[in-house]
Amino acid sequence: MWETCLAQIALLEWGKKIEKSISRAPLLKRKVLQMDNRIVSLRSGEGGNLLVDQDTSSRPSNLRKRQKHHKAKMASDIVPSPTDSIIKITPPSHSSEGDIKESYFSIIYEVTLPLLLSGFAMVGAGIYLHSLQDWPVFKEVEEIIILIPALLGLKGNLEMTLGSRLSTEANLGNFANLHGQWNFIMGNLALVQCQAIVIGLLSAVVTVGCVFITNQEASLNNSILLIACSMTTASIASFILGCITVAIVIFSARLKINPDNVTTPIAASLGDITALVLLSYVAQAYHAAIMNGLLWMPIVAIGTFLLTTPLWVYITMSNKCTYAVLKHGWVPIISAMLISTFGGLVLEHSMSQYEDLSAFQPVINGIGGNLVSIQASKLSTTLHKAYTLGQLPDEIPIIISPIKAFFSSAQHALTCRALLSFVIPGHLIFAAVIIWFREGSIEVSSLFYPAYLIAAGIQTLKSCKIVL
Structure with missing residues (x-):
């Protein structure tokens, strides 16, 4: 009994x-x-x-x-x-706003510190880029300047998308299981390595092609140098930033902070300066080796990265979490790489006429990218929570008008307004810091600030609208 x-x-x-x-x-x-x-x-x-x-x-x-x-x-x-309120056989058919409504001030509270950190890191990257113009390797091989936007773009094309995927998984509660968590992480790190090597190679090849098209002098040694620099920088930077991104997501989830609000800005804060420092020293080392008759060193580096690529592909394809990304995710990152490479041509041309412009390049590109990446990550999480992949209810419009995108009562519009409130104050602060830090070496006219702020505002507004 x-x-x-x-x-x-x-x-x-x-x-x-x-x-x-x-x-x-x-x-x-x-x-x-x-x-x-x-x-x-x-x-x-x-x-x-x-x-x-x-x-x-x-x-x-x-x-x-x-x-x-x-x-x-x-x-x-x-x-x-x-238990019906807990267990879901299919994704809920409720509004796409997600399960948790964030207020304007809660968003501001969580993103302010990461955005400030990333902004000051980009200020440092801009100042460092400005100083690279005096390095011998950048004077003798000017084509390296064309690589800079593409390599800086890797943080947005690879690391920030990695952060978005990890944040979405954390918000969906899929990191509760330790085995599943590390399976997802290892698959994504292998995926990022594969993407970094391929994009590094393609960006260097496109750069060499642009040099020939523009009738500039291009030697075989310089072409090998560009390819080796691009692949080495992309691979090492992606590995370092990938590990940092994973740590940020795990710790923010444990601290009950929304990873969508902090992961991408913090990853971006280290992305630019990491890529620039690696590129400068790797280029200097390879250039010195070539000048000393050791051309085999960059060639061996290129061969090593190419030989390891099948390993990363195998690991990625063996992981069900990353197989679809490896199969279908190439068009966006290759398109972004091509846009960044052509942006490098514009940067090279502009720096020859306006040397001071290089100090502001990481800031004006980075701040807008950080703000939009937060919005994209939050939208991705909302869609994964509320709907099945490939199935969007008829009441959800594909194209949203600018008024609804920024002024409606929807959660995504609230997020847009919160993020846009950083644009003008942030750029004013960071531009002033750059000018103050480089006092005497950077001169700007009275029209610089209005033109700079208008360009930054249009860039961010348009980017937010495209994301929505």
């Missing part, structure tokens, strides 16, 4: 734990529903006769009959189980 009482108590406690802890587990719904029926049976008193040994109703055969009858009754009822 006492064993039976203990069994009832254990059954009740087990049911309570299941109701509280289970989340998004469609495969367990049937088992939980059966357990829920047993719990209801015990609570309603139908299992009370188990305490009476003399009662025939306590026999196992009669108990099973009663349980079957009770299950049939429950199945015919319309009253939902308490």
